[in-house]
Amino acid sequence: xxxxxxxxxxxxxxxxxxxxxxxxxxxxxxxxxxxxxxxxxxxxxxxxxxxxxxxxxxxxxxxxxx
Numbered sequence: 001x002x003x004x005x006x007x008x009x010x011x012x013x014x015x016x017x018x019x020x021x022x023x024x025x026x027x028x029x030x031x032x033x034x035x036x037x038x039x040x041x042x043x044x045x046x047x048x049x050x051x052x053x054x055x056x057x058x059x060x061x062x063x064x065x066x
Contacts, residue, residue, distance in 0.1 A: 014065065027059030036063055 007013075016022075024030055031049065035042055046063075053059050 030065045031063045033064040
């Protein structure tokens with residue numbers, strides 16, 4: 001699934017990912033809502049997730065979706 005930053009993300013698009021059972025890949029990753037807590041561990045994990053994606057091919061991280 002090739003992502004384009006110019007394409008907007010909305011509920012319809014997220015529902016399509018669910019309906020089509022699109023799995024995580026090199027440019028798409030899902031994270032549970034628990035990843036958004038204000039705890040230091042969660043903040044560190046978010047930083048790692050974003051850094052890893054940015055240092056690879058780039059892509060999309062979707063939080064609150066697992």
